[in-house]
Amino acid sequence: MSFPEIALSKIVWKLKFRQVGKNSTVLILGSRAGSFFRNQRFFETFCEFGDPSFGSLTRIEQFGKIYQILNQGIFTANDIDALLHEFAGEFNQADLYLAELVRLGVFQTILSTNVDNAFERALERVAGPPGWSFDVYNCTRIEDIEHIRPERPDYCRVIKVFGRLESHGYTVARTAYMQRHQKLAPFLEQLLSSNVLAIGLDPVWDAELCRIIPASDNEFWFVNHQEPEGYMLPEHIQLGYRVECFTKDGLGYYDSFVALLHEQIISNRRSDPQIYPPLASGESAFAPLFAPSKEQAVTVTSTIHTTPILSGKQDRSRAPLDTLVVYATKDTRMFKNLKEHIAILAFKKIVTLREINELQAGQHTPQRITGHMGYADIILLLFSASFLETYYFDLLELQNSIDQLPTKSIKVIPIILRPADWRTAPFGDLTPLPTDGKPILEWSSHDKAFVNVVEGLRATIDDLH
Incomplete structure (x- = not known):
């Protein structure tokens, strides 16, 4: 089934007025938006474990094969943990762009299927307005699911669907994952009944999340390098009118799309300070993508860290x-x-x-x-x-x-x-x-x-x- 293409300008326009009307858009960061997918060494390492045709496959196909290799019993749990820690990369420029959009309040709920912490590190690097904070929740832990805080304007919640690598509470074997975590599926279904922007979903790595996307009259924007394969989205979603895609001309990749989205929203912020007001006292209407002044008294907190991030009073020797x-x-x-x-x-x-x-x-x-x-x-x-x-x-x-x-x-x-x-x-x-x-x-x-x-x-x- 073919889905209609959506223009970037329409996405920007709707995000802007949803923010004004306090009608938030849930952001999904799929596995193709994570640091493993962009780490060439990660792919090269698994060449010797794949069949002889592995080297001739596309990057997307290789990514799916790597998931299968990790779940074939070739590696012990300790081996997998060591491999993932080795190849979990740092944040990149796109992560920083997206983090700045989050601090502007464009997104308040983020569902991530990535177990690495690249995006969370980017959030730490970007100072928000006074009092702004974010929490990271590990969905492999029941206590985290039960204590997820509601949305509010000065707050972002990052929900790690398959857990967090750094806490050793994560899963790579994702088949029947939602059945094993029965409290998680209803919570995610409720979130996904909102308007959704999904970037970088992978039909293999993210199949369990795709399977529980509910029917809804709201919009579902699918951003990727290609239209969703038939088995990626449930049939009731495919037959609905809410799915629109941003896939053409190679601009649906995470890095490309986020850079374009950031450019458009920041441009809107320059011209419309009523929608995107200054973030802190004395700050200009446009915050350049450089580190804030060390004298700037801006505090960002999260449940991962016990000290303020990028605070003017912070001990930078810790970062x-x-x-x-x-x-x-x-x-x-x-x-x-x-x-x-x-x-x-x-x-x-x-x-x-x-x-x-x-x-x-x-x-x-x-x-x-x-x-x-x-x-x-x-x-x-x-x-x-x-x-x-x-x-x-x-x-x-x-x-x-x-x-x-x-x-x-x-x-x-x-x-x-x-x-x-x-x-x-x-x-x-x-x-x-x-x-x-x-x-x-x-x-x-x-x-x-x-x-x-x-x-x-x-x-x-x-x-x-």
Whole structure:
């Protein structure tokens, strides 16, 4: 059955006026919106466990096969737990975009079929208005289901349908899951009888949730890379008029759709402050996607954490510093060496690493670096002749963006990989690493050079804390 396509402008318009009328839209984040689906190493690891045709399958087909492999008895429960912890990725830019929409009150109830905590980490990174908070509920625990709080304007509830990896209370074997948790199905059916926006549902991983979607006169927006397969939605939903899809031109993927939705809603907020008022005293009508000032007294609380998140009075030493590494693809080997040396900082939760090169950013995409800044605390620029050739004009744009921040809250550190005329380039006046800007390639021991870089990075982190 074919479903009608819905325009993004219609979604934005309806979300806006539902918010005004306090008629909320339930957001479903399916398994294709989680960090496992976007982790290439996760797929590569399971190649050897699949049949010989695994490598020729599409990513969507491989994802379904991985679910089957995990439930074939090949792995013990401890093996599965170790694998999932290994490949549960950090939040990405789309998670941050969505988190900002949540703090604006666009969504107050989120049903997530993902057991990772990438989106919840993004919520922690985005400051909300005074008094705003969110709770995360683990649906594998009866006590969590019984104590889910009702919706309210200054609050978001994230309901983890299949549990949470970090609490070790989760399930991968989801067949008959709703039968095993009899109190859960009626609660979810009641929520799903509202207007629903579903992003990234997977017919294999999320089949149990799809099965209990009730009949309703409200709208169900299905956002994905393709229309829902016949077995994804119950027959009474397929035959109803409430399903509309946003699937065309590859824009139905989680990252693409959320970026578009964020852009449209933020644009509306600029032009209509009555609908989207300023979030905090003294804040402009548009909050840029950068970390809030450390002096800004904004508190976000959640049941996961006992300390305020992104509060002006918060001890930042408790939170890993978001570190973006920018490098040229010709320097990939040296970047990997650097990453090995910085790994200990990541293991100790001192930093979280993100990386970008010109192939990931796009050869001719505007804002190749600034578009990935997100809430970066530190940006490492890996200088070489190749880097300058690739990014010179991007560095000018980055410098301009940082200069416009209300506080210089982002620390940029040049790391000199190979000899180049970096001192005349943007950020060439900053103190580089290694010491005195001696290129790593010219050190008698590259390992000693990288250790020098890590020591300098530690000193910077101490200053930021």
